[in-house]
Amino acid sequence: MKKLFYIDYPQEHFEGQAHRYRCAFCKQETTKINGHLEGHLVSCEFRIAMEKVGFECNQNVPRPNLDTTDEED
Numbered sequence: 001m002k003k004l005f006y007i008d009y010p011q012e013h014f015e016g017q018a019h020r021y022r023c024a025f026c027k028q029e030t031t032k033i034n035g036h037l038e039g040h041l042v043s044c045e046f047r048i049a050m051e052k053v054g055f056e057c058n059q060n061v062p063r064p065n066l067d068t069t070d071e072e073d
């Protein structure tokens with residue numbers, strides 16, 4: 001199960017920087033997280049909770065090419 005964006009995590013202000021937000025758990029800035037689960041630290045409670053319920057990181061794993069062997073003789 002995958003979601004494109006994970007934006008429903010608790011956020012908090014950077015101290016003294018009202019226009020900047022960060023994850024309340026792992027303290028990664030929202031612009032760094034950018035809606036991606038892997039933007040959180042692996043130790044982030046939110047990320048752990050999401051992974052526990054079956055969400056995955058949006059890893060850009062290159063698909064291995066299907067076996068397209070040349071049939072030339």
Ligand SMILES: [Zn+2]
Nearest residue numbers: 023026040044
């Ligand atoms: Zn986090």
